[in-house]
Amino acid sequence: MREVILSHCEKNFVNKAIDKETRLDGRQLLEARPVNIHFGSNWGCCIVSLGRTKAIAQVSCDIQKPKASRPNEGMLHINVELNPMAAPFFEAGRQSDPSVQINRQLERCLKDSKCIDLESLCIVADKKAWNLRVDINIINHDGNLVDCASIAALAALMHFHRPDVSSSEEEIIIHSFAEKDPLPLTIYHHPVCISFLVFENGNTIMDPTYLEEKVGVAQLTMGINSYRELCSLDFNYLTRTSVADVIPTISNQAANYAAELVSLIKESVRQDVEARYKKEVKNFGRFENCIATDKLTAMFTDKIPIKLSSWGKMDDREDEIMEDQKENEQIIKINKNSAELLLLKGDLFGNGGVNTWQNDSSSDDEEESSDEVVMVEETKTKCHVLDDIELSEDSEEEETQNMTKDDIQT
Amino acid sequence: MEGTEIVEDEGILRPMKCELNHLTMPDGSAMFMQGDTAVVAGIYGPVEARVQKMMYDKASIEVVYTPIKGPPCVDDRMREQIIKETCEAALIATLHPGTAICINVQELQDSGGLLACTVNAACLALINSGLSMKFMIGAVNCMIEKDSQKLILDPDTTQIQEAKATFTFIFDSSKKDLVSCQTTGRFTEKEFLYSFDKCKEASQCVFQFFRSIVTKYATRI
Amino acid sequence: MEVTVGDVAMPGDIIKDISTHNTKDKIILGPGLRRDGEVIVASKAGVLRKGQSATYYIDSYQKRYIPNRGENVVGIVTQKVGDIFKVDIAASEQAGLSYMAFEGASKRNRPDVQVGDVVFAKLLVASKDMEPELVCVDSLGKKGKLGVLSSDGMLFTCSFSLVRKILNPECPLFKMLGKEQAYDLAVGMNGRVWIKARSVHETIAVANAILAAEYTALSEMNSLCNRIAKMLLQQR
Numbered sequence: 001m002r003e004v005i006l007s008h009c010e011k012n013f014v015n016k017a018i019d020k021e022t023r024l025d026g027r028q029l030l031e032a033r034p035v036n037i038h039f040g041s042n043w044g045c046c047i048v049s050l051g052r053t054k055a056i057a058q059v060s061c062d063i064q065k066p067k068a069s070r071p072n073e074g075m076l077h078i079n080v081e082l083n084p085m086a087a088p089f090f091e092a093g094r095q096s097d098p099s100v101q102i103n104r105q106l107e108r109c110l111k112d113s114k115c116i117d118l119e120s121l122c123i124v125a126d127k128k129a130w131n132l133r134v135d136i137n138i139i140n141h142d143g144n145l146v147d148c149a150s151i152a153a154l155a156a157l158m159h160f161h162r163p164d165v166s167s168s169e170e171e172i173i174i175h176s177f178a179e180k181d182p183l184p185l186t187i188y189h190h191p192v193c194i195s196f197l198v199f200e201n202g203n204t205i206m207d208p209t210y211l212e213e214k215v216g217v218a219q220l221t222m223g224i225n226s227y228r229e230l231c232s233l234d235f236n237y238l239t240r241t242s243v244a245d246v247i248p249t250i251s252n253q254a255a256n257y258a259a260e261l262v263s264l265i266k267e268s269v270r271q272d273v274e275a276r277y278k279k280e281v282k283n284f285g286r287f288e289n290c291i292a293t294d295k296l297t298a299m300f301t302d303k304i305p306i307k308l309s310s311w312g313k314m315d316d317r318e319d320e321i322m323e324d325q326k327e328n329e330q331i332i333k334i335n336k337n338s339a340e341l342l343l344l345k346g347d348l349f350g351n352g353g354v355n356t357w358q359n360d361s362s363s364d365d366e367e368e369s370s371d372e373v374v375m376v377e378e379t380k381t382k383c384h385v386l387d388d389i390e391l392s393e394d395s396e397e398e399e400t401q402n403m404t405k406d407d408i409q410t
Numbered sequence: 411m412e413g414t415e416i417v418e419d420e421g422i423l424r425p426m427k428c429e430l431n432h433l434t435m436p437d438g439s440a441m442f443m444q445g446d447t448a449v450v451a452g453i454y455g456p457v458e459a460r461v462q463k464m465m466y467d468k469a470s471i472e473v474v475y476t477p478i479k480g481p482p483c484v485d486d487r488m489r490e491q492i493i494k495e496t497c498e499a500a501l502i503a504t505l506h507p508g509t510a511i512c513i514n515v516q517e518l519q520d521s522g523g524l525l526a527c528t529v530n531a532a533c534l535a536l537i538n539s540g541l542s543m544k545f546m547i548g549a550v551n552c553m554i555e556k557d558s559q560k561l562i563l564d565p566d567t568t569q570i571q572e573a574k575a576t577f578t579f580i581f582d583s584s585k586k587d588l589v590s591c592q593t594t595g596r597f598t599e600k601e602f603l604y605s606f607d608k609c610k611e612a613s614q615c616v617f618q619f620f621r622s623i624v625t626k627y628a629t630r631i
Numbered sequence: 632m633e634v635t636v637g638d639v640a641m642p643g644d645i646i647k648d649i650s651t652h653n654t655k656d657k658i659i660l661g662p663g664l665r666r667d668g669e670v671i672v673a674s675k676a677g678v679l680r681k682g683q684s685a686t687y688y689i690d691s692y693q694k695r696y697i698p699n700r701g702e703n704v705v706g707i708v709t710q711k712v713g714d715i716f717k718v719d720i721a722a723s724e725q726a727g728l729s730y731m732a733f734e735g736a737s738k739r740n741r742p743d744v745q746v747g748d749v750v751f752a753k754l755l756v757a758s759k760d761m762e763p764e765l766v767c768v769d770s771l772g773k774k775g776k777l778g779v780l781s782s783d784g785m786l787f788t789c790s791f792s793l794v795r796k797i798l799n800p801e802c803p804l805f806k807m808l809g810k811e812q813a814y815d816l817a818v819g820m821n822g823r824v825w826i827k828a829r830s831v832h833e834t835i836a837v838a839n840a841i842l843a844a845e846y847t848a849l850s851e852m853n854s855l856c857n858r859i860a861k862m863l864l865q866q867r
Contacts, residue, residue, distance in 0.1 A: 001457050004719050007707045008747040008782040009825065017831045024835060040519045041446050045478070047518070052434045056450075056518060060479045084474050085452035085514035087435050092474040092514075093482070135479045139450055139516055140433040287448050287518060288427055305434075306787055306838040310862045437695035455695060456723040500642075502665075502674060506697070507759055509723040537642065540693030542663070542674040545643030583632075584643035584672070617641075621632075624676045625639045627692070 003089040006214045014215040018199045025051075025209065026309035030253045032147075032194075032207035035264060037155050039272045040287050043182060044160030047287065048152040051209070052142035052305070057152035058135050059160040063172070066122060066129040074121025074129040078106050080136045080149050087141040098145075105146050105234050106136075106153055109191050109223030113231035116157065117186035123165055123172060130162060132185075143210040146221050150193035151265060158269045160185055184273070190262045191231040194254045196220045196246065200239075204250055206257070209305075220246055224258035423550070423564045423612055424523075426530075426619050430538045430627050436514070438539020442531035445566055448518035449527050451535035455511030463510060468503040473513045475528070478520070489525055493532050496580050496590050500533070502542045511541065522566040523551035525578045525592060530616060537624060546583035548616035550609040551576065554601055561605055563612050575601070579609040583617050586610060636681045640673035640689055649687060661688025693791045696722045696821035698757035703777070705786070705819030706765065708748045716744055718752070718765055721788070721821045726763040728752060733767045734774035742779075749780045749825055751817045780817055784827035785834050791822055793845040804844050807856040808837060811863070836863050 014024070021029055033051030040046065044059030066073060082090040082099045090096070110116070121130040134156060136149045161182035164175045197208040197216035208216060217239045223232035235246075272285055304311070424445030433439040436452030443449075456469055463470045473494040475486050497513060513535070515528050526549035533547045552563045553573040562569055570576065575595030582589050588606070633647045634640045640663075649658055649671045660666065663675035664687055673679070677691030696704070698720065706718035706726060716728045728750065733742040744750070752765035767777040797804055798818055805816070814828040814837050824841060828834040840859045847855050 001454070004721075005707060005709050005747060007749050007786055008745070009749050009780065009784050010786050011747075012782050013785040013831070013834070017835070020831050022831055022835065024838075026835075040448070041521065042519065045519065054433065056478070056516065058478045081476065083476050083514060083516060084454075084512060085433065085436060085439075085450070085476075085516060088454045088457060088512070092476075133479065137476055137478075137516055139452070140435050142434060287446075288443055304839065304842045306835060306842060308832070308836055308839050308859075308862050310865060311839055431692070437693075456697070457695070458723055505759060506723065537676045538692065539695065540675055540691045542665070543642035544672075544674065546641055582643065583641065584645075621639065621641055624641060628639050628676070628678050628690075 001088040003087075010211060011215050014212060015200060018203050018205065019201055021203070022309070023205065024211070024306045026307045026311055027207075028309070029203060030206045030250065032257060032261075035151060035261065037151070037265065037268045038285055038287055038289060039159060039268075044156045046152060046155045046159060048148055048155060049140075050144060050148040050151065050207070052140060053144055053148045054138070054140040055145070055148045055152040056137045056139060057149075057156035059156045060133050060135070061130050061160075061162050062133075063123065063128050063174075064131040065127060066125075070118075071126035072122045072129075073118040075131045076111050076116060076118065077131070077133045078103060078110060078136070078153060079133065080106060081138070082141075082145075083137045083139055085140070086138045090141070101234075101236075102146050102149055105193060105221055105223075105232065106150055108232035108234075109150055109193050110134075110153060110157070113189070113191050113223065113225070115187055115189050115191055115225070115231075117188060120186050121162075123167055128167075128172060132157075132160075132162075141210060143208050143213045144195050146193045147195050147207060150191075150223070151261065154190060154192055154262075155265050155269060157185060158187060158190070158265065159273065189225040189227060189229070190266070191223045191225040192258050192261050192265075193221050193223050193232075194258055194261075196222075196250050196254070198237075198246055202245075204246055206250070206253065218246070220250075222251070222254050224255055226259045226262040228255040228259065423615050424566070426616075428531075428534055428619075428623050430534060430623060436535075436539075438535045438537070438541070440531050440534035440538055441518075442527060442534055444523060444527045444530070444564065446519060446521040447523055447527045449524070449531040450516045450518060451528075451531040452514045452516075453512065453532075453535045453539045453541070454514075455539065455541060456506035456509035457512065459508060459510035464508055467507050469501070469506040469509045469511050471498050471501065471503065471511050471513065473497070473515070473532075475515045476517065478517045489528060492525065492580075492590055492592060493529060496529060496547050497532060497536065499589050500543045500545055500547050500582070501536065502544055505542055520567070522570050523564055523578070525549065526551040526564075526580075529578075529580055530620075534620060534623065537620065544582075544584070546617060546620055547580055547589055548583065548613045548620070549578055549580040550612045550616060551578045552605050552609050552612075553577070554595075554597060554605065561601075561608055563608060577602070577605050577609065579606060579613070581610060581613040583620075586613070634673070634679055636679050636687070638679055639677065640679045641676050642674050644673045646671040646673060646679065646687070648681075649685075656685060659684070659686040661686055663689025663691055690792070694822065696720060696791075698722050698726070698754050698763040699820070700754055700757040702754050702757075702820040703818075704752060704754060704765070704821040705780070705817055705823035705825055706750050706752060706821070707786075708744055708746050708750060710746060718750060720763065720765070720819075721823060722763065724762055726752075726754070726765045728765040728767070732765070733778065734772060744779055748782065749784075749786055751777050751780055751819065751825070753777060776817075780825050781815075781827060784815065784825050785838060786823060786825050787838055787842075788822050789824060789842060790845065791820070793841070794818055794820060794822055794824075797841060797844060802844075802849060802852070804840065804852050804856070807853060808840055808859070811856070811860040812837060832863065 036049045038047045047056050080102045084090045084092045134153050136152055138145055161184050163182055164180040166173050196204050196206055198204050198218040199216055218237035221234040224230055427443040429441045432441040433452050437454050439452040441450045459470055471494055473490045475490045477486050513532055529549035553565045553576040554561055556572050556574045575597040578592045580589045633645045635648050664671055665674050675689045675691040677689040680690050681687050704720045706720040708716050709719050710717035717725045718728050720726050730741050736742050752767045754763055755766045756764035769775050812833050817825040826834055826837050828837055836859050
């Protein structure tokens with residue numbers, strides 16, 4: 001089936017909204033969708049959802065003869081499959097352009113960055129080595145497949161444990177999990193892909209949805225690890241925008257988010273692996289937990305693709321607001337004032353709005369204090385920016401130059 | 411995980427879990443778990459058929475089964491065929507001539523009874539897609555143990571290793587007739603008929619579960 | 632299994648209430664029901680409902696559109712082929728829309744429709760064996776509310792149960808929203824909704840309200856609208 005063409009009004013509206021720095025799902029321009037990771041009962045199996053985009057990854061291994069060019073290294077294969085379930089225009093069993101592209105990007109991000117110690121996967125040099133295979137299946141398409149696939153691949157690799165082997169002369173014994181404890185892979189650093197999309201007017205957004213991807217003019221995917229090092233870069237454009245225009249504005253945000261994301265992945269992997277080591281029955285973060293059984297309200301907010309930025313935040317505090325409204329009309333006015341105050345600098349930091357809201361409802365008798373609160377926050381944000389600049393100064397720029405070369409090569 | 415699951419008594423199915431409309435892109439989708447075996451199914455249909463596969467008098471049904479690791483193998487193709495033929499029996503394909511109904515199934519985890527789980531997931535996804543069906547289909551898996559000759563319904567991976575023969579029966583919901591059946595191993599006619607009866611009884615649990623899931627969703631919206 | 636009105640029916644269930652023996656009574660079977668010999672059998676899953684007079688149907692969830700004659704749909708023009716436009720209406724086949732099917736159109740005076748435009752049109756022909764055909768005029772040649780929709784608006788999709796819910800005359804959502812915001816709206820039976828409001832924010836707010844209505848009971852619509860209005864005030 002063909003993909004439905006983009007209508008003029010969708011295109012115009014998204015562009016208009018981006019002009020006004022709003023996104024249809026209520027996010028800030030440089031804000032990613034929430035990431036959820038659930039593990040299966042086998043080693044190296046996980047479902048990752050990035051907003052409504054979903055991917056499944058499974059790592060498997062077998063023993064093969066290593067490549068003649070690298071006789072003392074194991075092998076790593078990455079295979080991304082665009083399952084026809086994800087979108088009606090994906091075809092089964094056919095290597096399409098987008099799937100090749102995603103495959104390439106992930107290979108560059110995970111394989112070429114040498115984040116996995118392949119030498120430790122060699123059993124007998126030139127004869128036997130482990131061959132790792134990462135299968136990633138995209139099962140729901142809502143834009144930004146690369147990021148979702150890269151998170152899934154990394155989480156699965158971190159989670160994966162291979163069976164232990166002992167080699168005597170000429171013979172290799174593979175121990176079952178019951179005989180000897182399985183071993184995790186050695187991972188030197190943890191790269192993830194972070195995607196950005198540039199629009200006609202030059203605004204850049206992070207983690208685009210399907211609709212945004214159709215409207216945008218240039219796509220940039222950076223593979224970054226938690227040490228703020230660039231591992232891969234991919235720039236795909238329709239109109240003339242040079243990489244130099246985009247990278248300086250977003251590299252900082254990308255590096256910060258990558259660090260945040262990696263720590264999230266590490267934490268969820270750690271929890272699951274520890275539970276397994278202790279042979280505990282873990283009742284969160286498993287496949288059965290991604291089935292929403294009775295979470296009516298959670299499902300409710302998740303399933304609305306178009307919402308105001310304050311929608312989700314209002315949701316939690318709805319009861320409070322209702323009470324406030326009943327108690328006193330004046331309080332709402334205070335709230336309104338504080339909201340207006342925030343807007344003056346609210347463009348910088350959207351989350352500030354929520355904080356003051358909380359402050360207000362807790363200390364609604366101190367009218368004057370709201371100004372102070374705002375001031376404090378302002379300095380905070382400044383601090384953040386300074387920190388970032390200091391941290392990134394040297395490494396970032398060097399890396400950028402390196403990667404432009406790399407970009408030309410491929 | 412091995413060992414963590416309670417060994418069920420004879421005649422009880424493993425706990426089932428399901429979320430309808432799990433995915434946003436497909437017209438109907440379901441994530442279905444039976445014990446630790448998990449499957450996601452997504453359906454598009456009726457959609458435009460490809461010229462080679464178009465039938466002028468009814469919808470063509472295409473099934474794609476994707477294993478969790480590696481490229482699809484012969485077993486997976488066979489599963490596709492079984493799902494296709496069972497769904498053809500259940501769907502009223504003549505209502506949508508010249509179109510295609512695409513059933514996509516993704517394996518998430520196999521710990522026994524994968525085929526049964528796959529068929530049940532496909533049926534739930536069909537229910538969710540709102541396509542017209544003659545009846546529902548429900549699959550039950552069972553095995554005969556090598557040593558004790560005991561019948562175990564819905565076995566898990568560890569139990570299956572002790573199996574002499576395994577059966578997967580697929581029933582319809584209106585007349586409770588057999589729609590399709592898949593067996594492995596050697597068994598006598600008596601054993602076959604006995605397991606058929608037991609599975610037929612157990613299929614009521616499956617249909618009851620389908621109904622409870624739909625009731626939950628129908629009353630919510 | 633046998634079910635009665637108000638119950639959840641599953642495909643293959645026999646509907647007890649409807650008897651086929653009395654040939655004098657006229658019974659209308661709506662979507663999701665079919666006659667199989669002597670009995671009436673459900674073919675979709677959902678709540679069995681009875682409309683006025685003896686009309687029965689199943690209220691089921693569905694996302695893929697199956698064209699029905701006389702329904703208004705929102706489509707996207709994908710192609711110009713000779714004298715007709717091909718319009719995607721989210722069904723299995725693209726619908727045809729003749730350039731003569733616009734108000735005041737003639738061989739000389741062709742309507743200004745471009746590929747990528749969004750049209751609100753009525754299904755003139757919808758049969759399972761034929762290509763659906765759209766028109767943008769009524770039988771008197773007037774366009775009424777049909778025609779090309781302005782490209783300033785926003786388009787989004789939702790499930791059919793939501794479309795039916797908001798188009799129900801008893802649903803207070805649009806009236807309540809209208810008290811606070813000014814907006815133009817076209818709801819197609821194919822699950823596509825087009826909205827145009829004064830600003831981007833307001834458009835998103837209306838879309839948010841409509842999508843949230845899927846999970847909101849009719850009695851709670853009022854608080855939903857208040858919430859949306861309050862959020863808009865805050866953002867301004």
